[in-house]
Amino acid sequence: MPKIKLVIGYDGTDFHGFARQPGLRTIQGVLEEHLARIHNHPVEVFGSGRTDAGVHARAQVVHFERDVGPPADKYVYLLRRSLPRDIVPILAEEVPDDFHARFSVRTKTYRYTIQRAAIPDVFSHRYTWHEPLSMNVQRMQEAAYDLLGEHDFTSFCASTTHVEDKVRTLFAVDVAQRGTYLDIICSGNGFLQYMVRIIVGTLVDLGEGRLDRQIRQILAARDRSLAGRTAPARGLCLWQVDYEGNEVHNG
Amino acid sequence: MPKIKLVIGYDGTDFHGFARQPGLRTIQGVLEEHLARIHNHPVEVFGSGRTDAGVHARAQVVHFERDVGPPADKYVYLLRRSLPRDIVPILAEEVPDDFHARFSVRTKTYRYTIQRAAIPDVFSHRYTWHEPLSMNVQRMQEAAYDLLGEHDFTSFCASTTHVEDKVRTLFAVDVAQRGTYLDIICSGNGFLQYMVRIIVGTLVDLGEGRLDRQIRQILAARDRSLAGRTAPARGLCLWQVDYEGNEVHNG
Incomplete structure (x- = not known):
């Protein structure tokens, strides 16, 4: 059965996260509903991973299988006509x-x-965390460096996470100023629940001087309570998903 | 009684417009509720004008009177702590x-x-009209020029408008490209209901070749049905309000 890969962006504000849940508006639920309409039968969508309620995506990747249906390159047009404005189809292609x-x-x-201006821009409020307190950005950058590489991230994930293996590898944790905004960009081979938000909350707590603990010490303890706050969902955006043999998937 | 002038920005998405309406979430209603809490008694707020449901403001101006209460410059801090994130207080000062x-x-x-990219930016969907069809921008700029000055704008306002005097003066109607966005900026001494949105819809219809009529002819007819579409509310933003002796009121 032909397999279609679809890249989508979404504004997570009005969704109860990615994963299908009965009676709730979710990305997977809305996407499956619109794909079922196009094919006249149920279609199951598989995402690159879940995003929590309120988290956004610039370029989430999903796949689905179908026997008959339009050519791959028609899905973007068909879905754009049909989906609500807060999910945007970007690219569709047939994959092996x-x-x-x-x-x-x-x-x-x-x-x-993170939005750092004293007077927040009201048009960014859904997509940023407004935290105007003064931060030692250099200290945050140094702490970010200590997160790189392969570690057990038990201290940086929701304490309710049931995944057994909490070892992940981070390839990049960059803290970059962009005008009155501060971007924290994390790349890795996988992420645990709330991992990016706890990394961000911890870096901010360190930068503001609320927390006075070495990242190595927090990692080694494997204890969520030693890390900092969980930053709010609204500032988080799934930026890019890369696959083997494929460098960049989205514009 | 001291009079306080307050400049606020708001994201109009989740409001039923500016004007107080029983049981509905409106800018005036929310603002009065929070000011009443600060003063421990009802406070009536007067705006520079209403904005319709879904319309935004970068810098709306309101005033209110109060006998006792905090110094004017404390309102921004007090309101920011208390208001929801989609209304941002920017400036407060005592006025004559x-x-x-x-x-x-x-x-x-x-x-x-207007957002013109073929693939819309999902994070702009609440603040723009996505209209990717090809437009003759020069034709729109020429038509905009014919709107300048004092005219009876009956053809460019909601046909249900009960205001008797529909003569207004436009000082500027600028059509400006900004990357894949097109901004239409209108300045005037006053605006009728839907006036900017009908101006925009008409300019777009002319630019796309859906409408083939001179602006002078539309103005002279004083007939709403000769103008173009009413552009959607979400693309509209009250940008600035200027008062006598005061050039710029907002940052």
């Missing part, structure tokens, strides 16, 4: 049988955006 | 008795933003 939106992922990149 | 947020207005400026 062994492609899987989740299991073939090589690198995921998230961007978290 | 004869100041009136509505009757003292000299110039109002609105910005309307």
